[in-house]
Amino acid sequence: MPLINFAAREINYKIVYYGCGLCGKTTNIQYIHRTINPEARGKLVSIATEEERTLYFDFLPLTLGTVKGMQTRFHLYTVPGQSYYNASRKLVLQGVDGVIFVADSQITRLDENVESYLNLWDNLLAQGDDLAKLGFVIQMNKRDLTDVFSVEDLNELLNHTNSPVVEASAITGKGVFDTLKSVCKQVISKTG
Amino acid sequence: MARRKGLVINDRQLDRCDDLLRKLKEVSGSSFLALISASGQPITTASDEYHPETLSLASLAASSFAATRQLAKILDENEFTLLFHEGKALNLHVSQVTDQVLLIVTFGRQTQVGKVRLYTQRAMEVLRQVFEGPDDEEGPAMDSGFEADAGLAIDDLFKDL
Ligand SMILES: Nc1nc2c(ncn2[C@@H]2O[C@H](COP(=O)(O)OP(=O)(O)O)[C@@H](O)[C@H]2O)c(=O)[nH]1
Ligand SMILES: [Mg+2]
Numbered sequence: 001m002p003l004i005n006f007a008a009r010e011i012n013y014k015i016v017y018y019g020c021g022l023c024g025k026t027t028n029i030q031y032i033h034r035t036i037n038p039e040a041r042g043k044l045v046s047i048a049t050e051e052e053r054t055l056y057f058d059f060l061p062l063t064l065g066t067v068k069g070m071q072t073r074f075h076l077y078t079v080p081g082q083s084y085y086n087a088s089r090k091l092v093l094q095g096v097d098g099v100i101f102v103a104d105s106q107i108t109r110l111d112e113n114v115e116s117y118l119n120l121w122d123n124l125l126a127q128g129d130d131l132a133k134l135g136f137v138i139q140m141n142k143r144d145l146t147d148v149f150s151v152e153d154l155n156e157l158l159n160h161t162n163s164p165v166v167e168a169s170a171i172t173g174k175g176v177f178d179t180l181k182s183v184c185k186q187v188i189s190k191t192g
Numbered sequence: 193m194a195r196r197k198g199l200v201i202n203d204r205q206l207d208r209c210d211d212l213l214r215k216l217k218e219v220s221g222s223s224f225l226a227l228i229s230a231s232g233q234p235i236t237t238a239s240d241e242y243h244p245e246t247l248s249l250a251s252l253a254a255s256s257f258a259a260t261r262q263l264a265k266i267l268d269e270n271e272f273t274l275l276f277h278e279g280k281a282l283n284l285h286v287s288q289v290t291d292q293v294l295l296i297v298t299f300g301r302q303t304q305v306g307k308v309r310l311y312t313q314r315a316m317e318v319l320r321q322v323f324e325g326p327d328d329e330e331g332p333a334m335d336s337g338f339e340a341d342a343g344l345a346i347d348d349l350f351k352d353l
Contacts, residue, residue: 003199003233004334007206012233035353042247047255056255059232061247064349067342068335075233075251091258095231177353181346188342 002097002191010071013187014095015135015180018120019102020112021053021081024141027170028102029058029078032180035173036062054080057092064184074184083115090123098135098187099124100179102170103158105140105148110157117158135186136163139179144169199229199292206236208322212315213238220311222299223282227319228254230292242298253286253296276305287312289319 003012017025026046033044040063047056057077064072079089101120103113124131138159140151149157155165164182168175213225217238224242227235232254234246257275264272275286285297285308295316299308 003201003229003231003235005201005206005235007201007203008236012229014231014233037349040349043245045248045251056259059248059251061251062349064342064345067345068338070335070338072342072345075247077251087262088259091255091262094258095229173353177350181350184346185343188346189339 002187003095008071009066009069010073012073012075013097013184013191014075014077015098015100015183015187016093016096017076017078017100017102018089018093018116019081019141020104020109020116023081023102023104023109023113023116024168024170025078025081025102026052026054026058028100028139028141028168028176028179029060029076031170031173031176032062032076033060040064053082054078055085056080056088074187076180081112081116083119086119086123089119090127093123093127096124096129096134097191098137098183100137100139100183101158102139102141103154105142105154106145107147107149110149113154113158133190135183135190136161137179137183137186138163138165139168139170139175140165141168141170141175143167143174144172201235205322209236209319210238212318212322216297216311216315220297220299220308221303222297222308224296224298226250226253226296227289228294228296230254230258230288230294235293244298249296253284254294257286257288257294283308285309285312287316289316290323293319293323295319 017028019025033041042061045059049055057079060076062074077092079092140154151167166175166179168179170176209227217225224239226237228250229235232251234250237246260272260275273288277284281301283299287295289295297308297312
């Protein structure tokens with residue numbers, strides 16, 4: 001559930017980019033930071049290793065502006081993808097309103113995608129979330145590459161909830177905002 | 193593990209918090225105070241001159257605090273309920289008010305840590321009552337047109353992108 005501060009007329013939603021290491025989570029958030037109207041975004045904070053691998057999270061706050069008198073914000077987070085960082089992923093997931101699962105479409109990344117997808121649902125269930133109230137989108141990323149699964153195959157493997165799917169190439173920005181838009185609309189309608 | 197429960201703050205709660213933060217700031221000699229949610233969102237702040245970037249601050253303080261708590265768990269220690277950093281010019285103190293609310297206090301080197309701790313401890317007891325007290329007041333409801341208007345605002349924000 002979002003933080004609703006009726007007194008200060010503010011509402012904040014938390015959106016988390018999830019997925020295996022190197023699937024493109026950080027690339028999504030960097031593209032958003034680069035292209036969106038600078039007035040609508042805050043600072044991009046990244047806690048990363050020297051090799052620019054996400055160690056804890058990236059954080060980017062977006063302001064939607066005032067809606068019905070409420071200052072409305074989306075706080076975007078990414079998680080570290082490698083399996084051994086699960087303790088950190090659980091922390092980032094706390095209080096989440098919407099999840100974007102970024103799938104790496106490359107055939108060679110099948111095991112990592114499936115592991116990450118199962119890990120996501122394990123963590124959400126352990127957290128005791130009401131999953132019906134969670135916004136959820138699957139982004140099939142790296143569609144620009146050649147050795148990739150078809151969307152149908154990936155959908156069968158990674159979408160047991162029948163959630164909206166967006167094809168993307170985060171490196172060029174294709175699909176990045178469609179993904180974000182879909183999850184933002186869902187969290188507003190599901191938690192409102 | 194934090195329960196998934198929304199944090200909704202009403203006028204009366206915010207007034208009491210603001211009041212308390214102001215007083216705490218005065219008596220403890222601290223420079224900046226903030227109440228934030230455990231998931232990293234700012235609730236309210238008290239400050240005169242010093243205005244750090246609140247969104248990043250809230251996000252980072254909440255995540256370090258959450259990490260500190262997990263560290264305690266791994267070490268079989270339940271009492272890491274405080275995060276403290278000592279800097280050259282500034283000290284940072286983060287403590288847990290309730291499951292869902294954290295208090296950030298920054299203060300300069302000329303202010304005694306013990307004094308800040310003592311007053312913060314007292315303030316926390318009162319703050320806890322603000323958030324945990326019986327919820328007699330019927331919470332305000334979201335405006336019914338919020339979803340539709342928010343949808344339009346989202347379309348607008350992401351148009352041409
Ligand atoms: N070809 C291609 N490469 C991508 C795409 N998205 C991300 N990458 C690359 O994949 C690597 C890992 O991306 P990153 O965002 O750091 O992954 P993260 O671990 O999920 O945060 C980087 O070298 C990116 O440039 C994409 O859509 N197409
Ligand atoms: Mg990353």
